[in-house]
Amino acid sequence: MSHPNRERADRILDAAGELLLRMGYRKVAIDDVARAVGIGKGTVYLHWRTKELLFQALMMRESADLTDELLALIKADPAMILPHRMIPGSFLITHRRPLVMAMLRGNADMFGSLGDLALRKQQAEMGAHFEEVMLRRGLIRADVPHVTYALRAATLGFYFGDTVSDEFEGIPLEERAEVLAHLIRSAFEPPGEPDPAAVAEVAAELSSTLEELVSGFRNGIYAHDPAKAPG
Structure with missing residues (x-):
């Protein structure tokens, strides 16, 4: 059942998001x-x-929606x-969310003191966990030196390349995602078809981790919901 307070909270967040993009956090x-x-x-x-x-x-709501x-x-x-598929998929979803892009790029003007959000740390931990599971199940090549660094550096270039040079x-966004897919496939995945059992297992594990992340975010968004306040 939706609560009128919850609907009002969402309207407040919608307005805050529009203003943030237009004026920046400080203003x-x-x-x-x-x-x-x-x-x-009041x-x-x-x-x-x-x-x-x-x-x-x-930002929690943005992250929860993106993860969903x-x-x-x-x-x-x-x-x-x-x-x-996962890395270019995230790339496309993220680029369609201007607030998340601004957060990722640590736009100080946009975010002020929110630049060091715990969200970023959580997402980095998620990425590391994802890579570790992939390596264990043979879905990422084991012979790439410093594979986590290599994967992260290769991916970040696609997010930040256009901040360095125009x-x-x-190149349209979809084509950039295809280039990213090709790079990741050829540089980081073993040749041949992946083992379907490994894919199913990792998908199940990753899904449950992401679901936990989303429910944590959703609880945090309305943590001060007046509906829950005593009295």
């Missing part, structure tokens, strides 16, 4: 958010005691967890 005041939703400032504070908590909740998209893809096809900005 947005709780007043602006309240005005955009058509409520009083009502925003009912949900989140500080501006920082409000924007952390916004990834989960849906894995559910539809477990082979989605193969690195040459030389390739004419």
